[in-house]
Amino acid sequence: MLNHDKSRALFERAQRALAGGVSSEFRKGNAPHPLVYMRAHGARLVDADENEYLDFALSQGPIVLGHSHPEVLAAVERASRDGQLYAALHLAEIELAEKLQEIIPCAELVRFSASGSEANHAALRVARAVTGRHKFIRFEGHYHGWFDNVAFGINGASLEALGPREAPIPLPWTQGLPPNARDEFILLPWNDLAPVEQTVAQHHDDIAAIITEPIMCNTGCIEPETGYLEGLRALCDHYGIALIFDEVITGFRVHLGGAQAFYGVTPDLAVFAKAMANGYPISAIVGKRRWMQPIAEGRVIHAGTANAGNPSVAAAKATIEVMQRERVHDKLHRLGKRLQAGLREAARETGHDVLVQGPGPVLNLAFTSLPCARDMRDTLAFDKAKLGRFVYGLQEEGVRILSRGTWYLSAAHTEADVDFAVRAARKVLAAMHE
Numbered sequence: 445m446l447n448h449d450k451s452r453a454l455f456e457r458a459q460r461a462l463a464g465g466v467s468s469e470f471r472k473g474n475a476p477h478p479l480v481y482m483r484a485h486g487a488r489l490v491d492a493d494e495n496e497y498l499d500f501a502l503s504q505g506p507i508v509l510g511h512s513h514p515e516v517l518a519a520v521e522r523a524s525r526d527g528q529l530y531a532a533l534h535l536a537e538i539e540l541a542e543k544l545q546e547i548i549p550c551a552e553l554v555r556f557s558a559s560g561s562e563a564n565h566a567a568l569r570v571a572r573a574v575t576g577r578h579k580f581i582r583f584e585g586h587y588h589g590w591f592d593n594v595a596f597g598i599n600g601a602s603l604e605a606l607g608p609r610e611a612p613i614p615l616p617w618t619q620g621l622p623p624n625a626r627d628e629f630i631l632l633p634w635n636d637l638a639p640v641e642q643t644v645a646q647h648h649d650d651i652a653a654i655i656t657e658p659i660m661c662n663t664g665c666i667e668p669e670t671g672y673l674e675g676l677r678a679l680c681d682h683y684g685i686a687l688i689f690d691e692v693i694t695g696f697r698v699h700l701g702g703a704q705a706f707y708g709v710t711p712d713l714a715v716f717a718k719a720m721a722n723g724y725p726i727s728a729i730v731g732k733r734r735w736m737q738p739i740a741e742g743r744v745i746h747a748g749t750a751n752a753g754n755p756s757v758a759a760a761k762a763t764i765e766v767m768q769r770e771r772v773h774d775k776l777h778r779l780g781k782r783l784q785a786g787l788r789e790a791a792r793e794t795g796h797d798v799l800v801q802g803p804g805p806v807l808n809l810a811f812t813s814l815p816c817a818r819d820m821r822d823t824l825a826f827d828k829a830k831l832g833r834f835v836y837g838l839q840e841e842g843v844r845i846l847s848r849g850t851w852y853l854s855a856a857h858t859e860a861d862v863d864f865a866v867r868a869a870r871k872v873l874a875a876m877h878e
């Protein structure tokens with residue numbers, strides 16, 4: 445067992461100053477308390493007790509090149525020497541926008557923001573403005589940030605509490621929501637075209653947008669069924685609805701051009717964040733000219749003092765340059781496949797039923813005998829108690845993954861790192877029988 449005395453003491457201190465001891469709900473970590481981190485380089489992260497972890501949590505996705513990547517740091521330092529935030533137009537943001545136009549299929553126009561949550565907020569606003577309609581369709585298990593109108597239907601509850609599959613009950617994720625927030629959207633099951641077709645046929649006069657993670661990374665890391673994204677595309681075309689891809693996780697992770705380039709389905713609007721700048725805060729709302737025009741003309745307001753700050757823009761430019769030059773995504777897919785195969789084999793050898801799903805650069809391990817999970821309701825059958833023991837066991841073996849069972853790969857990981865993680869997983873899985 446690793447020693448966590450210093451992390452424990454620092455967390456106690458943190459709770460006296462930071463609300464809940466953390467700066468985001470998602471950082472409360474695995475039992476018994478969150479660890480406190482001191483430094484991170486490449487694929488490794490060191491905590492306050494000097495324990496070193498091979499990091500597959502990667503700051504919940506952004507660290508696509510590895511921590512403290514020298515080229516990104518050098519670019520940030522150079523840019524920051526000439527000012528930190530002009531809050532006005534600058535050359536580097538024009539160059540970055542041009543780069544996004546070049547690599548992202550739907551990016552005819554671009555606006556930068558600071559976080560994924562606010563970029564999704566802007567995308568929904570612009571969809572309402574263009575269509576003159578007020579509601580949007582979203583899906584069970586998808587996460588689009590923490591703002592009021594998307595803070596529903598995220599966390600798994602019991603099947604009974606969720607209501608009928610075709611008409612799920614939008615359970616609030618938080619207290620403090622205005623009563624009309626739940627009137628802004630229709631919640632549907634994902635990966636099944638029939639309920640979307642029926643809903644759109646009935647309510648298309650009210651529906652401005654369909655927003656989806658193109659891969660349901662936040663719940664089970666589930667890929668779309670063949671033809672599903674194409675089906676959404678066709679429905680949106682038919683009824684004049686905006687198709688919005690929330691590429692906050694998939695962007696710059698599964699492909700340089702996002703899931704839209706990976707699957708060959710082009711949305712009207714898309715939102716990018718996380719892996720775009722290898723850990724620096726930036727997001728982008730991108731879209732076809734028709735859908736971005738209201739922002740261009742100032743009919744739809746999008747603003748933010750911190751938008752396109754010098755360090756973030758420089759980090760994004762450098763990150764994209766390295767990804768492109770080194771064909772990083774080939775490596776992420778190769779390592780991801782190796783990790784998936786290794787984890788499945790380790791589970792087979794140790795007699796555990798696990799389901800490993802995902803495109804590779806991001807993947808999820810769940811304890812279940814299901815041969816595959818297709819939507820959020822399938823994931824309710826996952827054994828969370830077992831997963832908790834597994835994640836904690838891995839941590840004690842020096843391997844860090846997200847508490848929901850998700851693994852991210854970075855360009856800094858090697859085959860030896862993946863093999864180390866698989867050996868650790870095998871050891872933990874074997875011990876779970878004891």
Ligand SMILES: Cc1ncc(COP(=O)(O)O)c(C=O)c1O
Binds near residue numbers: 558560590657717718
């Ligand atoms: C798919 C998706 N959309 C939106 C968000 C929100 O982004 P942010 O945390 O930058 O506000 C997240 C965050 O995890 C996400 O995974």
